[in-house]
Amino acid sequence: MSPKAPAGKSAGPRAIVASKRGRSPDVGRGTPSPSSWSLGDGQQIPWEYAPAPESREIVQLKSRYGLFIGGKEVAPRGGQWFTTVDPATEEPIAEIARATVKDVDQAVSVARKAFRRDWSTLPGSERAKYLFRIARILQERSREFAVLESLDGGKPIKESRDVDVPLAAAHFWYYAGWADKLEYAFPNLDPRPLGVAAQVIPWNFPLLMLAWKIAPALAAGNTVVLKPASSTPMSALFFADVCRQADLPSGVVNIITGPGEIGLALVKHPDVDKVAFTGSTMVGKEIGLAVAGTNKALTLELGGKAANIIFDDAPIDQAIEGVINGIYFNQGEVCCAGSRLFVQESIVGPFIERLKDRLSTLRVGDPLDKNTDVGAINNAAQLAKIEELVEAGIAEGAEMYQPACELPARGWFFRPTLFTHVAQSSRIAQEEIFGPVLSVLTFRTPAEAVEKANNTAYGLSAGVWTEKGSRILSMVSKLRAGVVWANTFNRFDPTSPFGGYKESGYGREGGLPGLLAYMEGGH
Amino acid sequence: MADRKRKAPTAPSTPAAVSAPQRIAVRKTYKLYVGGQFPRSESGRSYVVRAADGAPLANAVRSSRKDLRDAIRTARGAVPGWAGKTAMNRGQVLYRVAELMEGRRAQFIDEVAAAEGLSAAAAQAVVDRAIDRWVWYAGWADKISQVLGTVNPVGASYFNFTIPEATGVVGVVAPESSSLLGLVSRVAPAVVGGNAVVVLASESRPLPAVTLGEVLATSDVPGGVINILTGLRRELVPIMASHMDVNAIDTWGVPREMRTAVEEAAVENVKRVARPPRNVDERFDWLDDRRAQRPEWIAAFLEMKTVWHPIGV
Numbered sequence: 001m002s003p004k005a006p007a008g009k010s011a012g013p014r015a016i017v018a019s020k021r022g023r024s025p026d027v028g029r030g031t032p033s034p035s036s037w038s039l040g041d042g043q044q045i046p047w048e049y050a051p052a053p054e055s056r057e058i059v060q061l062k063s064r065y066g067l068f069i070g071g072k073e074v075a076p077r078g079g080q081w082f083t084t085v086d087p088a089t090e091e092p093i094a095e096i097a098r099a100t101v102k103d104v105d106q107a108v109s110v111a112r113k114a115f116r117r118d119w120s121t122l123p124g125s126e127r128a129k130y131l132f133r134i135a136r137i138l139q140e141r142s143r144e145f146a147v148l149e150s151l152d153g154g155k156p157i158k159e160s161r162d163v164d165v166p167l168a169a170a171h172f173w174y175y176a177g178w179a180d181k182l183e184y185a186f187p188n189l190d191p192r193p194l195g196v197a198a199q200v201i202p203w204n205f206p207l208l209m210l211a212w213k214i215a216p217a218l219a220a221g222n223t224v225v226l227k228p229a230s231s232t233p234m235s236a237l238f239f240a241d242v243c244r245q246a247d248l249p250s251g252v253v254n255i256i257t258g259p260g261e262i263g264l265a266l267v268k269h270p271d272v273d274k275v276a277f278t279g280s281t282m283v284g285k286e287i288g289l290a291v292a293g294t295n296k297a298l299t300l301e302l303g304g305k306a307a308n309i310i311f312d313d314a315p316i317d318q319a320i321e322g323v324i325n326g327i328y329f330n331q332g333e334v335c336c337a338g339s340r341l342f343v344q345e346s347i348v349g350p351f352i353e354r355l356k357d358r359l360s361t362l363r364v365g366d367p368l369d370k371n372t373d374v375g376a377i378n379n380a381a382q383l384a385k386i387e388e389l390v391e392a393g394i395a396e397g398a399e400m401y402q403p404a405c406e407l408p409a410r411g412w413f414f415r416p417t418l419f420t421h422v423a424q425s426s427r428i429a430q431e432e433i434f435g436p437v438l439s440v441l442t443f444r445t446p447a448e449a450v451e452k453a454n455n456t457a458y459g460l461s462a463g464v465w466t467e468k469g470s471r472i473l474s475m476v477s478k479l480r481a482g483v484v485w486a487n488t489f490n491r492f493d494p495t496s497p498f499g500g501y502k503e504s505g506y507g508r509e510g511g512l513p514g515l516l517a518y519m520e521g522g523h
Numbered sequence: 524m525a526d527r528k529r530k531a532p533t534a535p536s537t538p539a540a541v542s543a544p545q546r547i548a549v550r551k552t553y554k555l556y557v558g559g560q561f562p563r564s565e566s567g568r569s570y571v572v573r574a575a576d577g578a579p580l581a582n583a584v585r586s587s588r589k590d591l592r593d594a595i596r597t598a599r600g601a602v603p604g605w606a607g608k609t610a611m612n613r614g615q616v617l618y619r620v621a622e623l624m625e626g627r628r629a630q631f632i633d634e635v636a637a638a639e640g641l642s643a644a645a646a647q648a649v650v651d652r653a654i655d656r657w658v659w660y661a662g663w664a665d666k667i668s669q670v671l672g673t674v675n676p677v678g679a680s681y682f683n684f685t686i687p688e689a690t691g692v693v694g695v696v697a698p699e700s701s702s703l704l705g706l707v708s709r710v711a712p713a714v715v716g717g718n719a720v721v722v723l724a725s726e727s728r729p730l731p732a733v734t735l736g737e738v739l740a741t742s743d744v745p746g747g748v749i750n751i752l753t754g755l756r757r758e759l760v761p762i763m764a765s766h767m768d769v770n771a772i773d774t775w776g777v778p779r780e781m782r783t784a785v786e787e788a789a790v791e792n793v794k795r796v797a798r799p800p801r802n803v804d805e806r807f808d809w810l811d812d813r814r815a816q817r818p819e820w821i822a823a824f825l826e827m828k829t830v831w832h833p834i835g836v
Contacts, residue, residue, distance in 0.1 A: 170678065189819070284793070285791070285793070288789075292790065293782050293783025293786050300793065472832070476830050477688075481828070483828070483830075483831070485830075485831045486830060486831060487833055488681065488832070491677070491681060493678055495676055495678075495683075496675045496683050496831070497673075497675075501690070501826050502770070502792070504793075511673060511675055511829075512673055521800070521819065
C-alpha cells in the first residue's frame with residue numbers, strides 16, 4: 001500500500017493488464033453459474049441481477065482541488081497538479097495540488113500557530129463539541145462521502161456506505177467524548193498534548209484512516225497536518241469542507257496532497273512533534289529512519305499477513321463467510337486481511353469445495369453498483385503487484401482457482417483468487433499481496449497451527465474458528481498478533497484498539513491506547 | 524572496599540604484621556551472568572574497572588559480539604516459560620530478588636560506594652531503594668493488566684477486550700552512572716510483564732551488576748530471564764540495536780552521540796524503542812520515586828492484544 005503508487009497516467013497498463021488476465025490458467029474450472037437456482041434435480045433456473053447503480057449526483061465535483069492550509073484552499077507553490085482517477089473506469093475525477101516542501105513548511109507552521117494560539121488553550125469541553133460537530137456532519141453527509149469514497153478508491157458502495165463512513169463518524173464521536181475527560185483516561189499522568197502531528201495515510205480506507213488519525217489527535221489537543229495517499233485524496237479534501245462547516249478554528253486540521261516524498265518531507269519536518277503512519281512495512285521503515293534520533297513520538301501501523309485458522313469443529317457456515325469477508329473485503333486491500341487460511345487437515349477437502357462455491361457467487365464489478373462484492377483494485381501499480389505475486393505463486397507450484405466471473409472491459413479489476421498446495425516458504429504465503437488472493441495451507445494440531453501462524457515477520461491480526469471456548473482462549477494467548485478475531489473476522493470499532501506486533505508496527509489506534517499515542521509521556 | 528582502602532596503607536607499619544602476617548584477601552573474578560550461569564567471555568578478554576577515585580577495583584569481562592548473540596538466544600528461549608507463568612507467580616519471584624538482596628545489603632553498599640564514589644550513607648540509600656524498587660515492581664505483576672487492559676463497548680454484538688502481553692526479548696542498555704539502582708529501575712519494569720532481558724551493565728561501573736547476577740542465580744528467577752553482560756558500549760550496543768531477534772531496546776544508557784544510530788538500527792525489525800524523556804540526562808535522580816518508578820515503563824515493553832468474539836446462542 002505504498003503511498004507512492006502513481007495516481008493517474010493510465011497510458012499503457014490497461015492493455016497489459018487485460019492480456020495478463022486473458023491467460024489466467026484456471027479460470028472458472030467447474031464452477032456453476034452464480035446467477036442460477038438449482039432445483040436439486042439437475043435443473044437450473046437462470047436469473048440475472050438487475051443493475052443497481054448508486055447515483056453519483058450527490059457528489060459535486062470541482063475540476064481542481066488545492067491544498068487545505070490554515071482553513072483556506074490554496075494553490076500549490078510549485079504550480080503543479082496531478083490527476084486522481086476512478087479505478088473502475090480509469091476516467092479522471094479531478095486535478096489535485098502537488099504540494100512542495102515550501103507548502104509543507106507553511107502547513108506545519110500554520111498548525112504550530114493554531115496549536116499555540118487556539119487549540120491547546122481551548123477547554124477540553126469545547127474541543128469535544130467541535131469533534132461532535134464533525135461526527136454529526138459526517139453522518140449528515142454520509143451518502144456523499146460513501147459515493148465519493150467508492151468513486152475515488154474503487155471499493156464497493158455497500159462497504160463504503162456500511163463500513164467506512166459510519167465507522168469514520170463513530171471515531172470522531174468516540175474521541176469527542178474523551179477530549180474533556182483526559183485526566184480520567186490516564187490517572188497520574190498529567191495529560192498534555194504533544195503539539196503538531198504529521199499524519200500519512202494509505203489509499204485502502206482513505207476516510208476511515210483519516211478519522212483514526214485526526215480524531216484522537218484533536219481530542220488530545222494536538223493540531224495536525226495530514227497527507228492522504230496520492231491515489232485517494234478526494235475524501236480528505238471533502239473533509240476539509242466538513243471542518244469549515246464545523247467552524248473548526250483555522251489551522252487545526254491541514255491537508256496536503258502529493259506523492260510519497262511529500263509525506264516523507266512532512267514527517268522529517270523539524271517542527272513536528274508526532275508522526276503517525278499507516279501503510280506498508282517498507283515505507284514504515286523509511287519513516288522510522290527519518291524520525292530516528294529526533295525525539296518525535298512515532299506510531300506505525302504497517303503490513304500484515306494474517307492467519308485465519310479453521311479447526312475441524314468450527315461453525316462451518318460462519319467460517320466460510322468469515323474467510324470470504326476476511327480476504328475479499330475491500331478487494332483484499334486490507335492490512336489485516338486474512339490472507340493465509342489454515343484449515344485442519346481432517347476437513348480441508350470439503351471446506352475448500354464450499355469455499356470455491358461461495359467464491360463463485362461473488363460479484364466483481366462496478367464499485368457503485370449496490371450488488372457488487374468486489375470492486376476495482378485501487379491503482380495500476382497495485383494491480384501489477386498482485387499479478388506479479390500471483391504469477392510467482394503459480395511458478396512456485398501452488399494451484400490456482402478463480403471463479404468464472406466476467407470482469408468489466410475497463411478499469412483495474414482482479415478476480416477473487418484462491419491458491420491451494422501452498423508451501424510455507426512460498427512468496428504468496430510470506431509476502432503481503434494486498435489483493436483478493438487467498439493462500440490455503442493446512443495443519444494437524446493446535447501447536448502446528450500456532451507455529452505456522454506465527455512464522456512471519458508480521459503480527460497484525462489473526463482469526464480462530466472453533467466452537468471450543470478453551471481452545472479459543474489458548475490460541476488467543478499464543479498467537480503473536482495485535483488483534484485476534486475468534487469466530488469472526490475484520491471487525492472494527494473506535495473503542496477497540498488496533499495495531500500490530502513485530503514488523504506490523506507499534507502503537508495502537510482506537511480505544512484508550514489510541515488516545516495515549518497523542519499525549520506527552522504516553523509512548 | 525572501604526575496608527581495603529582504610530587498611531592497606533596502615534598495615535605495613537603495624538608491629539603485629541611481623542609476628543602474624545596479614546591475611547591475603549580472596550578476590551572475586553567478576554564474570555557474566557547468562558542463562559543462570561556465570562560464563563567468561565568466549566573472547567577471553569577483560570578490561571580494568573576503576574573506582575570513582577581512580578584506583579583499580581577488578582578486571583571485568585569485555586564481552587564479545589558473540590557473547591551478546593548467545594545471551595539473546597538464551598533470553599529468547601526463556602520467554603515462553605517466564606511469560607507463561609501466572610502473574611502472581613512472577614510477582615513472587617521478583618519479590619524474592621528483593622529478599623535476597625536484603626541479605627547481601629552490606630556487600631552491595633560496599634560495591635556501590637566504591638563504584639560510584641558515594642559515602643556509606645549515600646550508598647546505603649541507593650541500595651535500599653534498589654531493593655524497594657524490586658518490591659514495587661513485583662507488586663505490579665498481577666495488577667498491570669487491570670490498569671492497562673480494557674473491555675471495549677463495541678457497537679455490535681461482540682465481546683471485545685484488550686490485554687497487555689510481553690513483547691519478547693528486551694535489550695536494556697543500563698544507565699551509565701547509576702550502576703545498581705539505575706539498572707534495577709530499568710530491568711524490573713521490563714521483566715515484570717513477562718519479557719526476558721539482556722542487560723548491558725554500566726561500562727565504567729559494572730561490578731554491582733555482576734553481583735546482582737549472583738543474587739539472581741540464587742533467587743527463583745529462571746535462568747535466561749535476566750542476562751547480564753559487561754563490556755564496551757561501542758562494541759555491543761550496535762549489535763543489540765540491530766539484532767533481528769530483539770523485540771525492544773531500552774536506550775536510557777545509550778550515550779547521546781550513539782542514539783540516532785541506535786534508533787536507525789532498531790528500524791530494521793521495527794524494534795520498540797524505550798528512550799528517556801527529553802529532559803532526562805545522566806543526573807537523573809533515581810531516588811525520586813515519583814519519577815523513577817512508573818507503570819508506563821512496564822507498558823513500554825508490552826503489546827496490547829485485542830480479542831473479538833460474537834455474542835450469540
